[in-house]
Amino acid sequence: MNEYEEITELYDSIMRHKKAVITIPPFSSFVYSDKVRKPNVFYVSELPYCVTKIYFHLKYNMQVINNAVIYGRLCHQLLPNLAYECSCYNNAQFEVRVVYNYDKFIIHGYSDVVLKDSIDEWKFTDKSIINRDDNSDNNNNSNNNNNSNNGNNNRQINIINADSIIHKRNKITAYLMQANEYAYILNKPKYRVIHVYNNALNVYKGNTNDIWHNKLMNKIELIYNHFINDKIPDMPPEFKFECKNCPYLSICPNKINYNNNDDNQ
Ligand code: SF4
Numbered sequence: 148m149n150e151y152e153e154i155t156e157l158y159d160s161i162m163r164h165k166k167a168v169i170t171i172p173p174f175s176s177f178v179y180s181d182k183v184r185k186p187n188v189f190y191v192s193e194l195p196y197c198v199t200k201i202y203f204h205l206k207y208n209m210q211v212i213n214n215a216v217i218y219g220r221l222c223h224q225l226l227p228n229l230a231y232e233c234s235c236y237n238n239a240q241f242e243v244r245v246v247y248n249y250d251k252f253i254i255h256g257y258s259d260v261v262l263k264d265s266i267d268e269w270k271f272t273d274k275s276i277i278n279r280d281d282n283s284d285n286n287n288n289s290n291n292n293n294n295s296n297n298g299n300n301n302r303q304i305n306i307i308n309a310d311s312i313i314h315k316r317n318k319i320t321a322y323l324m325q326a327n328e329y330a331y332i333l334n335k336p337k338y339r340v341i342h343v344y345n346n347a348l349n350v351y352k353g354n355t356n357d358i359w360h361n362k363l364m365n366k367i368e369l370i371y372n373h374f375i376n377d378k379i380p381d382m383p384p385e386f387k388f389e390c391k392n393c394p395y396l397s398i399c400p401n402k403i404n405y406n407n408n409d410d411n412q
Pocket of ligand 1: 200394402
């Protein structure tokens with residue numbers, strides 16, 4: 148089975164199980180057990196984003212739960228089903244707890260899928276696979292290096308070289324940085340970000356690098372130093388889109404105007 152066939156198998160499997168997303172888990176599933184924040188503890192999933200936002204998270208001991216977070220966590224419950232149906236996941240580990248010690252800091256996270264030489268980070272765009280008409284048009288991503296449509300219910304499998312889109316600085320860049328960090332901590336040379344849409348699967352393949360890891364560690368030190376000095380960082384957001392839905396928009400001195408076109412730049 149080649150890579151395209153393996154990814155097609157993943158797509159078909161996730162679509163077979165999508166109705167299971169509406170199964171309600173115990174409420175505790177939405178709350179981290181270690182939810183009381185310590186200023187030296189950070190989460191991989193937040194590190195690619197705005198340093199001012201993370202600073203406010205620390206200052207106000209916030210754990211932001213919103214529509215996208217709840218939806219994403221529900222969708223991630225589908226992943227273990229794939230172990231039985233997809234050959235590339237037969238020996239996979241799911242939701243692997245990741246801990247990394249750096250100087251006085253502790254970085255936590257959960258890696259979605261850990262394979263022999265790589266990790267997979269799954270991203271479910273809000274409303275991407277449920278609450279959608281199965282015939283709806285979707286996924287106009289134009290970054291495809293390997294775009295194929297098999298003529299079967301308009302399904303698209305797009306395999307994309309992550310290095311080719313790093314310069315774009317959009318949401319995908321943040322996902323790549325997150326996946327790279329899991330792979331770095333777990334000492335895996337490769338990672339993939341698998342972005343699910345109703346009728347498409349975009350797979351971004353990357354080689355693990357220490358440049359992004361070092362960047363995230365520098366951010367941690369900057370945030371921590373500002374926190375202990377009770378000083379708001381004087382930095383713009385990492386990505387233009389972040390301010391749009393930021394819970395700190397009304398109090399933040401670093402907010403910038405957002406243009407919806409920035410999502411696709
Ligand atoms: S409003 Fe923008 S700059 Fe300020 S914390 Fe939020 S994302 Fe960062």
